[in-house]
Amino acid sequence: MKIRTEPNPGSGSVAAAAPTASLGRTRRWAKLKKDKWIYLLLAPGLLYFLIFKYVPMWGILLAFKDYQPFLGFWKSSWVGFEHFKIFFGNPEFVMLLRNTLILSFYNLLFYFPVPIILALLLNEVRRAYFKRTIQTLIYVPHFISMVIVASLTYVFLTTQGGIVNGLLEKYTGSTIDFLASPDWFRPMIILQTIWKESGFGTIIFLAALAGVDVEQYEAAIMDGANRWRQLWHITLPSIRNTIVILLILRMGEVMDNGFEQIYLMLNPLNREVAEVFDTYVYMMGITQGAFSYSTAVGLFKAVIGVILVLGSNWLAKRFGQTGIY
Template sequence: MGIASYFIKNRWLYAFLVPGMLYLLVFKYIPMFGIVIAFKDFSLTKGIWASDWIGFDNFAYLFKSRDFYQVLRNSVLLSLYQIVWGFPAPIVLALMLNEVRRMLFKRVVQTVLYLPHFISWVVLTGMIVNFLSPSTGVVNMLVGAFGGEPISFLQEPAYFRTIIVSAEIWKDLGWGTIIYLAAMTGVDPTLYESAKMDGASRFQQIRHVTIPGIASTIVVLLVLRAGSILDNGFEQVFLLYNPLTYVVADVFETYTYRIGLVDGRLSFATAVGLFKGAVGFVLIVVANRTARLLGKQLW
């Protein structure tokens, strides 16, 4: 069968690819030509191509800026906290739910845990502000009931990362759990039967059958998460941070927004975004190769 005949035979399958490919082309690849702004003194009146070239001046200024290192530290630390605490959470919960034998209870729990995924960050941050309010918040009411003084959680840098990471875990826990539960359905049931015949306990079956069965899914998701280690999300941070918490809350997304759209320094903001994208590309390549080399030896 020739290439032309193959495409004709599977034309409807490729037709389904067209909307996704158009989306990637229009919103992902064509805008990449705009990175040339990072190497120019961009002027809205002159346009992209007529603006003056300044080479790597924006990057030189970026690496000399104290704000850059603060933003880099905040972005990396926030992502590491999310990986350390947030990445294992859906795995543990999926393993627990997989051991539940009452299907009704299992489905109800899955539904309840999955619902927060559909709550927008605008609504969720409003809930957080209300819960943590120093005057009317439920949390501070409990603190007062035990004789403590009200705490302005959202104005204290020490609490910001804990609040953000906890909110993200609560919001995305159900989604991650469903992914791992779906992966567990692909584990061969005969492996569990063989383990039982060998006298394996439930914990040993989890350790030697279930976890190795979903190891590839864990590795893939970990690689994707490692590649986006500088991506902390814009909405949740922007809606919760304030000048009092900039020292721990300011990440690349909010920093780029302020210097690009608020201050109008579009060239410098593009340089920041290009640096972030380059680091993300390197990280995901390294993580992918590391996973290929060590993935088979993990379990």
């Protein structure tokens, strides 16, 4: 009597999977070899992020140590979350958080839409020479140092011979100390940002507008749509994904207000509304030598930024947008 044996399906599937995996690896290596010059172009960018972004990340361990320069990094004592407890218990924490969030909110409310509006306006310009001239003029401020921008602000707004206060004194008989007034600090920062960065921010939106299908506009014109209807039903939906992605990335900078700009406009008279996390880290880490404490503050900012990016990306996908991943 012969006993019929059935083949083991598990062993067969494993045996079949091995050549498949090997074939997949071979194809991947063949693709890498074929496109090697394209991948080589990625090398400088990858090296930049590796050397200047990932390798220095070991430094966040300072936030959990009582770093002493004469002892070195490894011999300094481990204190865990002690610096975070001190920071959150600091009476200035609420002031720093409030000032940082208010400035970021104003930037999102007033600055973020300006490049979009400028790009839409430039997209309507039909004369190429005039369009290029306007683009050049609004791009220039981006390349001006923030030190120069702060100096220009001082020249215009100072009470000692400033152009604006000179006009106010001439027509109203009084002056306003813009540079020292807490009420005027935030408007000055927002106006500086709009003037300096709005033009350069139009580049991405103009690139997105260049990809809009012209036939859609032609079809809309045939249907009797005016320019506003074309803008609302064709142009804005076409760049919506770009707007959402840039907004998500912007959320990661909510805790960053730009150290140089704030530091140059900060003074003892407006410190109550001007001091933010960026300037506080500089003051504690560089001027007072509290390296571990300032690292803890910086790590707190980074964690909040990551949470905001992931949260806003999740929210964007819930509403049917592309997101950043």
